[in-house]
Amino acid sequence: MRVAVGAGSCGYAAGAQKVFDAIKALDLPDCKLEIVGCVGMCYLEPIVDVYNDKGELARYTHVQPDDVAAIFSDEGADDKLILAEDEEILNTQVRIVLRNCGIINPERIEDYVEVGGYEAFKKCVQEMSPEDVIDEIKASGLRGRGGAGFPAWFKWNAARRSPGEDKYMVCNADEGDPGAFMDRSILEGDPHALIEGMLIGAYAMGAKTGIIYVRAEYPLAIKRLEIAIKQAREAGFIGKNIMGIEGLDFDLWIKAGAGAFVCGEETALIASLEGERGMPRLKPPFPAERGYFANPTNINNVETLANVPFILRNGAKAFTQYGTEKSPGTKIFALTGKINKGGLVEIPMGMPLRDVIFKIGGGIQNNRTFKAVQMGGPSGGCIPASLLDTPVDYEHIVQTGAIVGSGGMVVMDETTCMVEMARFFLDFTCRESCGKCTYCRVGTKRILEILERITTGKGKETDIDLLLELCKKVSEGSLCGLGQTAPNPVLTTIRYFRDEYEDHIKNGTCTAKQCTALIAYTINDNCIGCTACARACPVSAISGKVKNKHEIDQEACIRCGQCITTCRFNAIDVS
Amino acid sequence: MGCCQDHRDEIREDIDLQLLDPVLDEYKGVRGSVIPVLQKTQDIYGYLPRASLSYIAEKLGEKEAKIYGVATFYAQFRMEPIGEHLIMLCQGTACHVNGADRIQMAIEEELKIKDGETTEDGKFTLMIMACLGCCSLAPVMMIGEETYAKLTPESTVKILRDLRNRDHKEVPE
Ligand SMILES: Cc1cc2nc3c(=O)[nH]c(=O)nc-3n(C[C@H](O)[C@H](O)[C@H](O)COP(=O)(O)O)c2cc1C
Ligand code: SF4
Ligand code: FES
Numbered sequence: 025m026r027v028a029v030g031a032g033s034c035g036y037a038a039g040a041q042k043v044f045d046a047i048k049a050l051d052l053p054d055c056k057l058e059i060v061g062c063v064g065m066c067y068l069e070p071i072v073d074v075y076n077d078k079g080e081l082a083r084y085t086h087v088q089p090d091d092v093a094a095i096f097s098d099e100g101a102d103d104k105l106i107l108a109e110d111e112e113i114l115n116t117q118v119r120i121v122l123r124n125c126g127i128i129n130p131e132r133i134e135d136y137v138e139v140g141g142y143e144a145f146k147k148c149v150q151e152m153s154p155e156d157v158i159d160e161i162k163a164s165g166l167r168g169r170g171g172a173g174f175p176a177w178f179k180w181n182a183a184r185r186s187p188g189e190d191k192y193m194v195c196n197a198d199e200g201d202p203g204a205f206m207d208r209s210i211l212e213g214d215p216h217a218l219i220e221g222m223l224i225g226a227y228a229m230g231a232k233t234g235i236i237y238v239r240a241e242y243p244l245a246i247k248r249l250e251i252a253i254k255q256a257r258e259a260g261f262i263g264k265n266i267m268g269i270e271g272l273d274f275d276l277w278i279k280a281g282a283g284a285f286v287c288g289e290e291t292a293l294i295a296s297l298e299g300e301r302g303m304p305r306l307k308p309p310f311p312a313e314r315g316y317f318a319n320p321t322n323i324n325n326v327e328t329l330a331n332v333p334f335i336l337r338n339g340a341k342a343f344t345q346y347g348t349e350k351s352p353g354t355k356i357f358a359l360t361g362k363i364n365k366g367g368l369v370e371i372p373m374g375m376p377l378r379d380v381i382f383k384i385g386g387g388i389q390n391n392r393t394f395k396a397v398q399m400g401g402p403s404g405g406c407i408p409a410s411l412l413d414t415p416v417d418y419e420h421i422v423q424t425g426a427i428v429g430s431g432g433m434v435v436m437d438e439t440t441c442m443v444e445m446a447r448f449f450l451d452f453t454c455r456e457s458c459g460k461c462t463y464c465r466v467g468t469k470r471i472l473e474i475l476e477r478i479t480t481g482k483g484k485e486t487d488i489d490l491l492l493e494l495c496k497k498v499s500e501g502s503l504c505g506l507g508q509t510a511p512n513p514v515l516t517t518i519r520y521f522r523d524e525y526e527d528h529i530k531n532g533t534c535t536a537k538q539c540t541a542l543i544a545y546t547i548n549d550n551c552i553g554c555t556a557c558a559r560a561c562p563v564s565a566i567s568g569k570v571k572n573k574h575e576i577d578q579e580a581c582i583r584c585g586q587c588i589t590t591c592r593f594n595a596i597d598v599s
Numbered sequence: 600m601g602c603c604q605d606h607r608d609e610i611r612e613d614i615d616l617q618l619l620d621p622v623l624d625e626y627k628g629v630r631g632s633v634i635p636v637l638q639k640t641q642d643i644y645g646y647l648p649r650a651s652l653s654y655i656a657e658k659l660g661e662k663e664a665k666i667y668g669v670a671t672f673y674a675q676f677r678m679e680p681i682g683e684h685l686i687m688l689c690q691g692t693a694c695h696v697n698g699a700d701r702i703q704m705a706i707e708e709e710l711k712i713k714d715g716e717t718t719e720d721g722k723f724t725l726m727i728m729a730c731l732g733c734c735s736l737a738p739v740m741m742i743g744e745e746t747y748a749k750l751t752p753e754s755t756v757k758i759l760r761d762l763r764n765r766d767h768k769e770v771p772e
Contacts, residue, residue, distance in 0.1 A: 279635070282638065284673050284674060360696075360734040361737075362696060366737075562709075584705075
């Protein structure tokens, strides 16, 4: 029997360690107990997979330490088994990048090798020339998954042709978009797939050094990568004369980021690797010509590289059979926000947005209505319900004003205020601007001030036009993608939810009842005087005798909504 | 200002700069190593003491202004000591949409501190982050190595109080 506990960051956050310890304490005979990465169904964590000796899987979900004894008893714990509808979610996906996540032990290279790991790399160096490798990637149509969707082969080829002996293969694992976590999951669940992808890329472009730039906020990912690199070194995939081939050298190390969103931009990332402030610079020269310490450098995203071993092993056709002509293959999306089944899903490009959110994501929490989905993070935009039939691929999503980006999908319902959402993103980009360009540094601040004014009921009639004008200037007057795309959340919310802006400005009301300056909480006659709300209120703004109707002191109220959550009698109104 | 200055000097006196020597030896001559050196410095002291920046500049042969420039650019680096428990509250998009504001209010009310501040007893420091990578379990916070998911204002307050009580028990007065 093999028992695997889902132990990604998400699993641990849900309590996987305690579950693991509880199983260990049972000291089961003939049981191989181990950790695996995240299978993507974060809403079901902690997950325990039990494989019997025939290799058949029984998957238990929401497992608590107390459940463990029952699972391994003779009676079993069928009530903890995964539901058919949840299992179905896995079946609707096409898992290329995530094929091993949640299945193999990420801390053992043997497990990766057993499922065909490093075969692709061996095939490349033994049977293919670097040009052949590039041609295969070209035939696969693989596009960068880090945001821009740039063809991977083109960058590899440019770096290959660029003169210079000392070339670098860099992996961008900075994953800055708040709300996206597929890169983390790959690093934690299948780190060897990334290493193999980097090895192949390095072989194709002639790089002898690789660097993985990981966000500092991902300590577990860094730990698993360190283990994986050590094992790959011991197995002879990293080092000198790899696999006995004279002159085939590759060294690989990790560099931890230090918390700056802009360092996800490739030229800023290079500056950061060089130990400088992470400020972007003008392109050209492109990194392929002048990158890390002026050497030819290629930068790819984690997911891009994790696709590479699959393509080389199975051929480009195996990849292009999925997805659309211009966006072949699959893409991982992070479903979060007001969605029922939040987690990571890998789908063929071109699937309608509606299917992703309703079929796979299980629709909206608490039976509320879908309002919009934010795609592409702070550089992207909101897509409204009317466009739910848009196919999810690079071309179609751009037409809506959003971008595929790194694949974050933050779902919002009618309780999310779109003006406040735009304010939230501008607050982020304004803080993360590196300050080099005036339009980005000052412009985002001015946009933010206007949005703050609108969300606090002090908006002016001319504000929407002023916003549109400023947005245009900021995107035109900025050097890097951060500034160029910062206005997108504002532009898309004005485009699709202009009436909400107008409500704030003209009527002083927040449609979603979220902007605290524009709402008031009051208690209605349903109140039976149970005192629950008065006890819950963090600022003691609610008073009243037991069994008498209570009242809220509007001056003291901070509109945190605590009373609404607490009240069981529907006695609190928001206006 | 005066008292602030004194306070700083006091901190400065406590710093044993020699703790940095192994780190500086390790990175001597390695180009582009300012960031890892600062990260290890912060691991040692919990923050970046002023004196350490001058010391690093001297040893790495860099201008102090450059070291300071790098240290202030990145959000990870702190120039002030932090409390015993560092609360990293996520205000990333997913957490924001799922009500992280209310969690922040609850923490601020309970501990009477705001973003970047430390409680008077030196127990807790609050830092607002932009995504911890557990977005589907939003809202999320990390305290030390531990991640807490699907927070509600009540569960948050309970976590903080439990931590405080546990500390009390561990250090009987
Ligand atoms: C402000 C900004 C932030 C970015 N953040 C990331 C990131 O976190 N991860 C990433 O892979 N790419 C990020 N990118 C895109 C990179 O610049 C680059 O296009 C990408 O890493 C290239 O890899 P790919 O071709 O494999 O997608 C960012 C770009 C900008 C402008
Ligand atoms: S657009 Fe903004 S983030 Fe990008 S270089 Fe200019 S100031 Fe820096
Ligand atoms: S947005 Fe909070 S963990 Fe990602």
